[in-house]
Amino acid sequence: MKALIGDTLGGFVFLGVIALTHSIALAIIASAAVAIVTIGLRLARREPVSSLQWAILGLVVGLGSVSLITRDPLFAMLKPSFIQAGIGATLLQPGWLGRYIQPERLRLIPPRALVAAGYVHPLGMFAMAVANAWVALSTTPQVWAAYSAVAPLVVFSVLGLVVYAGLRTAVRRSLRGAVAG
Numbered sequence: 551m552k553a554l555i556g557d558t559l560g561g562f563v564f565l566g567v568i569a570l571t572h573s574i575a576l577a578i579i580a581s582a583a584v585a586i587v588t589i590g591l592r593l594a595r596r597e598p599v600s601s602l603q604w605a606i607l608g609l610v611v612g613l614g615s616v617s618l619i620t621r622d623p624l625f626a627m628l629k630p631s632f633i634q635a636g637i638g639a640t641l642l643q644p645g646w647l648g649r650y651i652q653p654e655r656l657r658l659i660p661p662r663a664l665v666a667a668g669y670v671h672p673l674g675m676f677a678m679a680v681a682n683a684w685v686a687l688s689t690t691p692q693v694w695a696a697y698s699a700v701a702p703l704v705v706f707s708v709l710g711l712v713v714y715a716g717l718r719t720a721v722r723r724s725l726r727g728a729v730a731g
Contacts, residue, residue, distance in 0.1 A: 559584055559588060560581045560582075560584040560585045560588070560606060560610055563577075563580050563581050563584045564577045564578070564580065564581035567580045567581070574617065574626070575618055578610075578614035578617060578618060579614075581610050581614065582607075582610050582611050582614050585603075585606055585607040585610045585611070586607065586611075588603065589603055589604070589607055600646075600649060601640050601643065601646075602637065602640050602641065602646070605636055605637060605639075605640040606637070608636075609632070609633050609636050609637070613629050613632055613633065617629060623691055624686065624687075627682075627685075627686035627691065627694050627698075628682075628683060628686050628687075630678075630679075630682045630698060630702075631678075631679040631680070631682045631683040631686070632679075634675045634676070634678045634679035634682065635675065635676060635679040637672075637675050638671075638672040638673075638674075638675030638676045638679065639672070641668065641671050641672040641675065642669070642672050643668075644665045644668065645661070645664060645665055645668060646668050647664055647667055647668040647671070647713070648664055651664075658721045658724065658725070659717055659720060659721055659724075660720050660721075660723075660724045663716065663717060663720030663721075663724075664717070666716070667713045667716050667717050667720075670709055670712055670713050670716070671709055671713070674705055674706075674709045677705075678701070678702060678705055681701065682697070682698065682701075685697045685698075
């Protein structure tokens with residue numbers, strides 16, 4: 551759970567700052583600062599920095615900078631597609647999901663099931679990137695805002711449930727096989 555919070559804290563800071571101040575610039579700066587501090591603390595403690603954390607830092611700082619420079623609403627609407635595709639590409643590593651599972655539970659999950667479950671999220675991220683780009687390019691900013699407020703939450707919830715159910719089923723099968731064998 552600690553890893554998940556550390557990897558998503560910048561996004562929550564972005565949402566909180568934008569809700570409180572209505573300033574995209576301030577939200578981008580705060581989110582980038584959180585990403586930089588998070589990685590800086592890990593490096594100072596000589597802890598490993600995951601590729602997902604590096605990708606988030608690069609996307610937040612890089613795309614945030616472009617957002618601040620261009621002030622283009624279309625770029626702002628397309629930015630989630632770049633982020634989702636970038637994170638999806640980063641997650642195309644076998645076993646990345648193991649970082650977010652408690653070690654005692656991780657031992658129960660068959661390795662093939664963990665790898666397969668880990669590919670559900672990047673596929674979902676790529677699908678969301680395409681859907682966001684389509685909505686951004688073919689609708690109004692108001693429709694896009696409504697979509698972006700609801701769709702990611704729904705998709706991530708469904709992906710989480712699918713992965714949970716799949717891993718739970720794999721563990722049950724593995725345990726049954728161990729008892730029978």
